[in-house]
Amino acid sequence: MAVRLADVAAAVGLSGSTVSRALSDPDKVNPATRERVLKIAQEMGYVPNQSARSLTAGRTDLIGLLVPDIANPFFPPIIKAVQARANDKGKTILIADIDERPGDELQRARLMRKRSDGLLIASPRTPQDQLAELVALQPVVFINREVPGGTSVIIDSADGMDQAVDHLAALGHRSIAYLNGPRRSWSNTQRQKAIKHACRRRSITLHEFGPFEPQVQSGVHAADLVHASEATAVIAYDDLIALGVIARLTERGIRTGEDVSVIGVDDSPMSAMAYPTLTTVHVPGAEAGSAAVDALLALIDGAEPGEVVNLETRLVVRSSTGPAPS
Amino acid sequence: MAVRLADVAAAVGLSGSTVSRALSDPDKVNPATRERVLKIAQEMGYVPNQSARSLTAGRTDLIGLLVPDIANPFFPPIIKAVQARANDKGKTILIADIDERPGDELQRARLMRKRSDGLLIASPRTPQDQLAELVALQPVVFINREVPGGTSVIIDSADGMDQAVDHLAALGHRSIAYLNGPRRSWSNTQRQKAIKHACRRRSITLHEFGPFEPQVQSGVHAADLVHASEATAVIAYDDLIALGVIARLTERGIRTGEDVSVIGVDDSPMSAMAYPTLTTVHVPGAEAGSAAVDALLALIDGAEPGEVVNLETRLVVRSSTGPAPS
DNA sequence: CTGAAAGCGCTTACAG
């Protein structure tokens, strides 16, 4: 097999204890000794066995990350940021894709938990009544959902939604539509509430449609409903739905940004490359990912669960919104 | 701490050996005994310590996956498929994002290798002269690049490119442009070669532009170059570049699919939601991911390195291509 | 600063 600690010890003519210390706790060893050990270990191509190290140290330096669907463009930026932050901290990421099957989430979380020092669960889909079992898998940090008793990094839609309504109001829109996301989505509840509030405050008429699945196809469907209503602007649950709306309007010869204004949520890469480019609420997925890693490491180090990190959203204005038609 | 094997053994009144066997090698134990052990282990909430198991078993049941950039839409389908396949086989995925820094790839690969039973490296960016060091990290499977001496799952662009040129030829195009991807990209070399060959065979004039980075912005730039040439159709290195071309053409009032035909490569989700929808060469990323996991498991089980799995591509015709303008 | 020894929690020949 590979070179072991004992092989290095024999080669240097020291005990395993000293070699171990030279490698993992350099301050406890004579500098000269340390140099020799390091040099020879290097020459021999010594690589510590992680399983043995984990067994004695009681930790794996592994972090589990669960996401509902890697292919959903909302998640890659989160995954990427989590990975980067964890790497900086000397941790490695285990990844699990739930493939949008809420029933699998808890079981996959249990499996991941026993291989890692803690869990990051992005947009958990587990129903309310089983949430406690997820929280019990401490240390755990939830991303994009506030979970009772659990540590969460959430993204506050209120600000962004408020800005979106404000933007439309300034453009003269008096009647707008909101396309709801999935019924059980925590984010949708937040967004719906914020938008209702914002419209009421400005005496804007709000028409609601949905629930819709977060897919382009849903937007294609929704576009016709919206166009049949009196709304001159539409805010969609997410960019995918918004892009579907635009595609369908364009197909029907209705000009987005002139005849109808459209706003999405997520600021996913596609929103900048659509035609016309999509006005959307920027959701800081990457920041959420980094913050979640930090919160998890704090938990692993003994912090009390329950902290809620709240990130803000903001409107990014592009070409899909314009003055209300007169 | 948690319940250990010894605790379960004490509770059942059996030796640790028997409990161990009942759990991991049920056939070697009396059925009745097995039942008792399983029942009690379950009741006590016993979960085997993976580090200890790995240390004795000599394997981690972990597979490392390296990707150049999780946020690049080409990779999520691969990651998703790898994860799904690995999960089916009882393996868990460690993920690393190289963030498009070729120089980091080898080092990250080494780190991942010592935590896992084997490596999957998607679209390796490591330069030719260091490739051997990557191959030395056996068991390793490369996805989307053929590496001397290594096991690879590659995607053969030739077929798809041939179909693309065929499609354009049938539409009456006699002069087409190819937008090259990054200079050192293995895929680009393959695609360029295939397209040259296909054009020569049909006596079609080929204009080459680039190299370009695989980004929308590159396409925006390229669009003007193409339009200034005599080409009536353009094949881009990937969908991102193709989408940039379309966006710019639309902006300039040039109708895609009528004045100019555009073809991408990847068949990424965006290609179906662009306007007009993008004709593109479907690249079977998910199939590649599954095949790579299978190849890696075979290597881990002792197969000889060097196998090359070749997957085919095919053209998906949408609305961005049409008859050549007369 | 260094070494001998025990221990982390499992698995696996080897006996019986």
Place this chain on the structure above:
DNA sequence: CTGAAAGCGCTTACAG
């Protein structure tokens, strides 16, 4: 079919 014992490769009090 079951048990005692050794061992996987490290780390860490405990002595010196």
